[in-house]
Amino acid sequence: MTGTAAAGSPGSPSAGRPPAAYRPRRSVLYMPGANERAMEKARNLPADALILDLEDAVAPVAKERAREQVCAAVADAAYGHREVTVRVNARGSSWHADDLRAAGRVGPDAVVVPKVESPSDVHAIEKGLEAAGAPDRTMIWAMVETPGAILRAQEIAQASPRLTVLVMGTNDLANELRAEFVPGRAPLLTGLGLCLLAARASGTVILDGVYNDIRDADGFAAECRQGREMGFDGKTLIHPNQIETCNRTFSPTEAQVAQAAEIVRVWEEALREGRGVATVDGRLIENLHVDNARRILAVSAAIAGLADGQAAS
Ligand SMILES: CC(C)(COP(=O)(O)OP(=O)(O)OC[C@H]1O[C@@H](n2cnc3c(N)ncnc32)[C@H](O)[C@@H]1OP(=O)(O)O)[C@@H](O)C(=O)NCCC(=O)NCCSC(=O)C[C@H](O)C(=O)O
Numbered sequence: 085m086t087g088t089a090a091a092g093s094p095g096s097p098s099a100g101r102p103p104a105a106y107r108p109r110r111s112v113l114y115m116p117g118a119n120e121r122a123m124e125k126a127r128n129l130p131a132d133a134l135i136l137d138l139e140d141a142v143a144p145v146a147k148e149r150a151r152e153q154v155c156a157a158v159a160d161a162a163y164g165h166r167e168v169t170v171r172v173n174a175r176g177s178s179w180h181a182d183d184l185r186a187a188g189r190v191g192p193d194a195v196v197v198p199k200v201e202s203p204s205d206v207h208a209i210e211k212g213l214e215a216a217g218a219p220d221r222t223m224i225w226a227m228v229e230t231p232g233a234i235l236r237a238q239e240i241a242q243a244s245p246r247l248t249v250l251v252m253g254t255n256d257l258a259n260e261l262r263a264e265f266v267p268g269r270a271p272l273l274t275g276l277g278l279c280l281l282a283a284r285a286s287g288t289v290i291l292d293g294v295y296n297d298i299r300d301a302d303g304f305a306a307e308c309r310q311g312r313e314m315g316f317d318g319k320t321l322i323h324p325n326q327i328e329t330c331n332r333t334f335s336p337t338e339a340q341v342a343q344a345a346e347i348v349r350v351w352e353e354a355l356r357e358g359r360g361v362a363t364v365d366g367r368l369i370e371n372l373h374v375d376n377a378r379r380i381l382a383v384s385a386a387i388a389g390l391a392d393g394q395a396a397s
């Protein structure tokens with residue numbers, strides 16, 4: 085495996101990783117690997133990425149069937165332009181080795197690994213993928229969902245060039261912390277913030293955890309907003325009715341895109357005229373504002389590209 089970039093976080097420091105094109109991961113939907121109806125339905129859902137789950141959403145008796153079904157769907161390229169990942173069972177479980185071998189062989193966009201505890205877990209996954217003959221394009225998404233993993237999040241994020249995404253597992257985390265689910269998520273904010281720091285310091289993408297009440301649209305929208313305000317790149321989801329709100333919340337608004345374009349235009353004009361400072365709407369702009377404006381434009385262009393792809397498929 086040669087060096088591979090973390091696609092999806094333009095403009096953030098990247099700990100030696102080469103810059104990469106932005107890939108939208110606003111909405112990332114879990115689908116139980118044993119649920120044929122959900123797997124079929126997801127062919128036409130506008131989620132940016134899918135996690136075909138072999139872990140917690142699959143009962144022990146259905147694990148083998150789910151593995152076969154999920155790998156067949158990956159091999160069939162059943163989900164068009166969407167990024168397709170497979171969540172294997174955790175290291176230490178009796179299903180892990182077979183899951184990793186089977187997923188590695190069919191080569192999804194990524195293998196999602198639950199309950200990663202340390203860099204050595206990531207190294208073992210890397211070796212397992214190589215042993216299975218996984219293509220270089222198959223990345224590792226590490227789930228951070230235990231107190232130990234949160235305290236080692238930066239080491240985990242930097243453990244392999246294949247590791248491009250951290251995924252928050254807020255259900256397991258709350259359980260391990262003995263925390264309660266409350267509006268605003270105060271008990272989880274320290275853990276979420278530490279993982280965000282680790283992701284940004286390492287140049288990886290980071291996805292927020294799931295919202296469990298699929299009937300609570302207002303609570304879900306508030307949690308999406310909170311995740312975006314904190315800096316998450318997107319959110320993991322459990323139900324199709326969560327996708328639209330999530331896509332909207334994690335997309336830059338038209339006003340933000342227009343302002344970003346104006347900042348870049350004014351800045352480039354100032355540079356051409358030999359001026360080192362410029363203002364937009366009376367506010368001083370500096371390099372950092374221009375970098376942020378370019379990031380917003382890159383995100384917006386990538387989302388527009390996705391919509392074109394959807395229209396074509
Ligand atoms: C939560 C659900 C069990 C609800 O399912 P259901 O009762 O079938 O819902 P609906 O009747 O409202 O479904 C309407 C249609 O949508 C399809 N559907 C439902 N969910 C999905 C989905 N996730 N992906 C694709 N399609 C889906 C239904 O088949 C219906 O289709 P149709 O018949 O055509 O109308 C269910 O939503 C569900 O199982 N969700 C996923 C749960 C899951 O994956 N859990 C594990 C991940 S969460 C986690 O572990 C995070 C982390 O590890 C942590 O620790 O936090």
Ligand SMILES: [Mg+2]
Pocket residue numbers: 140198229253255256
């Ligand atoms: Mg979990």
